[in-house]
Amino acid sequence: MADVLVVGELKNGELKKISKELTSAARKIADAIGGKVHTLIITDNVDAFAGDLKAVGADAVIGANLGEFSPEGYANGIFAVIQEKKPAVVLMPHSAQGKEYSARVAIKANAGIVADAVALSVDGGKVVAKKPIYSGKAYANFKVSSDIQMFTVRANSQEVTPKDGAGAVEKSGASVGEVRTKSLSKDLSGGNKVQLADASIIVSGGRGIKGPENWPIIQDLADTLGAALGASRATVDAGWISHSHQVGQTGKTVSPNCYIACGISGAIQHLAGMGSSKYIVAINKDGDAPIFKVATYGVVADLFEVVPALTSEFKKVLG
C-alpha cells in the first residue's frame, strides 16, 4: 500500500484551513500512487472534525490526544502513528509548530524531507515537491529517495477540492513519551488577531505610514477584511510595531491570496517574504517604487486618502 498521512492542525479548537489543504493534496497523491489518505488531528475530540476532512478526501481521520503542544511530544506521537500506518508519503504543515516536530519526525523515521513545498505532483510513483529557494529567485523540484517521503507544505499553497473519502474515525493510543522542555508561561497579548503565517488576506504598512500613531488606518482596513496586520522591516526597526508583525526575510514568509502593501517601497528583502502572494495590491505615492514591479494592482496615490476610502468602500460591500 502507498498510503498518505496528513498531519492536520487545530487553532483554538477549530480546524485550520491548512488541514483541509493538505488532505486535498494528499487525496490527489494517493489517487496517483494507489493508496488511502489518513489525516491525523491532535485532539481528544476527533469526531468533531471527521466530517470536514472526509469531505475533502480523507479515508480515515485519526485523533491522537497529545495534550498541549510540545515539539518532542508531538514528534513522538506522530512517529507512533507513522509506525502503525506505514505511509509512503507524509505531509505536514510548514507552520511554526510543524517546522519543529517535522524535523524530529523525519529523523525518527529515517526519511528525507523537503520543507516549505508550494507545489506537489507525482512522477513515476514518487512525489515531486517544488519549493522556492534563494528568496524566491529560483524554484527547485525535489524527489525524496528514502522509503518514506516527507514534506512540509506552505499554507495557502494547495487548493481545497471537495471529494468524498471513506472518512472512518479512529482514535490512536499514541502518547507523548519523554518531553524534556517544559512550558512555564505563554504571552499571547502582543500578537495579531489573525495570524500572518496562514492568513488568506494581509494588509501591511511600511515607512509611508509616517509614524506608529497611524497604524489604526491600516488596522481598520485589516479588521474590515478579517486580515492579518503586516509590517515592513523599516517600521519594526523604527520601533513602531513589534517584530511579530514583520513580513520579509528577517520576518515571516507569507503566501496569502491577497497582500495589500500600504506605503511599502518593496525592498528585495520584503519581496522575499511576500513575493509568492497570489494577488498583490500596492498603494504608494512613489510610482517608481519597486513594489509596483510585483503588484497585480498598483495605486500611485497618498495612502492616507486611499486606505480610509478603501476601508469604507469594503464596509459598504461586505456589509
Place this chain on the structure above:
Amino acid sequence: MKIVVLVKQVPDTETNIKVGDKSINEAGVKWIISPYDEFAIEEGIRIREKSGGEVIAVSLGPDRVVEALRTAYAMGVDRAVHVKVDDYVTFDSTYTSELLANFIKAENADVIIGGRQSIDTDSSQVVVQIAERLNVPHVAMALKLEFDGNKVTATREIEGGTEVVETSAPLAVTAQKGLNEPRYPSLKGIMSAKKKPVDVKKPEELGATGSKLEVVSLEPPPPRIAGRKLEAADAQGFASQLVKALREEAKVI
C-alpha cells in the same frame, strides 16, 4: 561550556541568481553568513563570556565557506571546522544534519546553536534534526537564553506571542531576530582571523549514510500575473476600482 555554532554561507539577498539545470551558476554571486546564524555566533560568544568554555564554529559546504569561518573567527569564536562538501546535496537537510551531528557528537558539546532558518532554503530543519540525532532537547526561535549551571530558561517566539520554557543542557537552540545584536568584527580580529587554522573534515570521516534527496530540476520563478496601475481622479475612484478588481476579477475578497 562547549558551544558549537552552525554557520551557513548563503548568497547575499541582493545578489543576482542565475539558474542552471540542477544548480545555480555561482559566478558573480556574493556570499554572506546567513543573517540568523550571525545571531547564533553572537549568542555563542556571549555564553562563553559569561560561563567560560569554548566556541566552535562549523560550516558545511565547498571551499568558499572558509570565508564565513574567518568572519566567525573575527567575531571571536575559538575554533573553526569546515565540513567539506562540494555538491548540491547541501540542499538535503537530513544529510547535512547527519554530518554535523556526527561531528558534534565527537565534540560532546553542551550547546548547539544555529539560525532559525537559512535564507537560501528556508527549511528550518537542520538544527532540530541535530537535536533529535543527538537525543537532546531543543528551543526553537529563541529570543532570550539564561543558563544556571545546566538548567536553561529561554524565551522563544511562538505563533501569536512568546513562551517561556525550561530545559537543560546539552541542548540545541535556533536563534530568532531579537536574541541579541551581533557585534562587528574588529580590525584586529579580522587581521588575526586570517592566520587561524581551519580544521577540514570530509564526509567519509564523519560516516554519513548519504543523501536522501534528488534534485530533479531548478527553474526560474514562475511569471507573475501581469500587473497594472489603476487610473482614477481621486481616492474614492481608486477605492471603488480596487474593490471591484479584488472582488470580481481576482475574486479574493
